[in-house]
Amino acid sequence: MGSENTVEEQGTDTPGARSLRLGVAGPVGTGKSSVIAALCRALSEEMRIGVVTNDIYTDEDARFLKAEGVLPEERIRAVETGACPHTAIRDDVTMNLLAVEDLEQDFAPLDIVLVESGGDNLTATFSPSLVDAQLFVLDVAGGGDVARKGGPGIGRADLVVVNKVDLADHVGVDVPQMVDDATRAREGAPVLALSGKRWGTVEQLCEWVRGLHRRHLSGTHVPTDPGPMAPHFHADEEGGYLHSHV
Numbered sequence: 001m002g003s004e005n006t007v008e009e010q011g012t013d014t015p016g017a018r019s020l021r022l023g024v025a026g027p028v029g030t031g032k033s034s035v036i037a038a039l040c041r042a043l044s045e046e047m048r049i050g051v052v053t054n055d056i057y058t059d060e061d062a063r064f065l066k067a068e069g070v071l072p073e074e075r076i077r078a079v080e081t082g083a084c085p086h087t088a089i090r091d092d093v094t095m096n097l098l099a100v101e102d103l104e105q106d107f108a109p110l111d112i113v114l115v116e117s118g119g120d121n122l123t124a125t126f127s128p129s130l131v132d133a134q135l136f137v138l139d140v141a142g143g144g145d146v147a148r149k150g151g152p153g154i155g156r157a158d159l160v161v162v163n164k165v166d167l168a169d170h171v172g173v174d175v176p177q178m179v180d181d182a183t184r185a186r187e188g189a190p191v192l193a194l195s196g197k198r199w200g201t202v203e204q205l206c207e208w209v210r211g212l213h214r215r216h217l218s219g220t221h222v223p224t225d226p227g228p229m230a231p232h233f234h235a236d237e238e239g240g241y242l243h244s245h246v
């Protein structure tokens with residue numbers, strides 16, 4: 001699957017000359033790291049993969065992926081954002097972009113770099129200046145109604161993943177209904193029901209990634225911006241104004 005030439009040989013104007021950069025966003029605990037681990041396990045024989053994780057204060061997610069042994073450790077880089085997760089994937093992507101470019105340079109040529117956002121709310125999305133495409137991960141344990149709540153990630157990410165469907169019976173969620181609701185909120189754009197415990201669903205996700213990578217290589221994938229998060233501001237510890245996202 002990997003392209004044969006180095007980035008230098010291809011030139012930066014060649015479609016797909018650098019890796020496909022794929023963002024993985026979604027609320028806290030929906031399974032973003034697990035989705036990345038599953039993709040690395042399933043695709044690392046056929047694709048050259050790098051991973052950048054984001055945590056606010058730690059390198060927890062990178063340590064999880066290293067412990068899982070899904071990739072050589074040096075291909076997993078942690079960015080400590082030090083601020084709310086959406087800041088580093090949307091407002092000022094510098095730290096993440098540097099980490100992605102370092103990986104691409106150190107292991108050239110890579111086929112795909114997966115960038116995991118820190119867990120955030122339903123309105124957090126990646127800037128198209130950081131990633132070429134993005135997944136938005138929900139899980140059934142967050143409640144079946146979440147898919148109807150919309151927002152830029154659910155509405156316009158390249159793919160919405162409804163994760164942990166193996167838990168649906170335990171939490172009383174009707175998976176086909178949740179997928180239908182998400183599909184309606186996305187006006188027909190793709191939604192995938194996934195469980196790390198069900199190989200067939202992981203293979204469906206891999207097939208989606210392979211298709212995206214093919215379109216990236218041929219230059220037919222056009223990155224789209226799901227749009228900014230809802231305007232809001234952050235207060236300091238005394239409740240005063242700190243900064244805003246408008």
Ligand SMILES: Nc1nc2c(ncn2[C@@H]2O[C@H](COP(=O)(O)OP(=O)(O)OP(=O)(O)O)[C@@H](O)[C@H]2O)c(=O)[nH]1
Nearest residue numbers: 027028029030031032033034119164167195196197
């Ligand atoms: N049953 C089940 N559990 C899952 C699945 N995917 C992830 N989990 C569990 O869900 C929990 C959270 O998974 P993570 O992958 O750490 O979630 P995350 O979105 O990366 O979490 P943050 O980075 O903290 O936002 C862990 O206990 C996982 O083992 C799944 O498909 N089925």
